[in-house]
Amino acid sequence: MLDALKVITIVVVGVMVGVEFSVAFVINPILNALPGDNGLRGRTHGARMLGAAMPFWYIGSLLLAAVWAVAGWHHHGTGLVVVAASLLILSVIMSVLLLVPINNRVKTWTTEHLPEDWKAQTNRWDRFHYVRIAVIIAAFALLAAALA
Template identity: 35%
Template sequence: MPRRLAQALALLSTGLLAGAFTYALFSIVPTFKAVPLDVHLQFRTALMHMNGIVMQALMAISLLTCSWLAITLRAPTRWYAVGAGLLALTSLLVTRLGNVPINGRIKTWSASSLPPDHAELLHRWELYHNIRTAAAVAAFVLLIVLVDKTRTIATQMNT
């Protein structure tokens, strides 16, 4: 029972994380580029305020549930959960060390007085976002593979 709960919570949290980052990649980031810069900055600042705690908490929950799942499993499936946990950690670290500092700088900008390196910082933010999105999606995929492998192993043991 603890393994099934850990598996369900790991799948749920990594799936939500991957989905949120992927949605941002294909919908929110292009919207930033489609609107005037003053609207972009206002929207981005409001989004940071709303998302800051939620997304970082979701990354931490993904890391914790993947770790819990790894504890409940035996080799070789354990390594899929460990890998998913490391990828969730990657998303968290890239966010904390890459995106968050840039977000802090963006909050101080106004469209009328942008720093000279604003375009490069926005590009770097996108690069970090792409990395954390890829890590979150890969974590989710590893957990899907893990579920398939554990079912296959269970079926083989029952036959």
């Protein structure tokens, strides 16, 4: 049972890392390269779609890592799992305090109702997102290392 939990946790966290990585390094650069505010529709749709899914994914990943840490408390690698879970807690805190407030504004924007500093706000979100990606990549690496 513990082995299945480990695999499920690694897969869930790994896919989350992949999605967030692709948003930062593939999707957003494509949207940012579009002229004028043409990338805005993609950003607002992404803010709505991923903004609805990611809280469950982040909290679910954290819960899986926490259950792994508790269930495997006396097993090899538990310290790495605890640190990974701590990093996932940090990623949730970062999301709630830094990224969600911007995301909540972005998802309401239209080309008719757009703040003057919309590019600055999306650039700020991107910078926070890069840091969050580094945090969840570190958590993923620690979870993978805990299997070794």
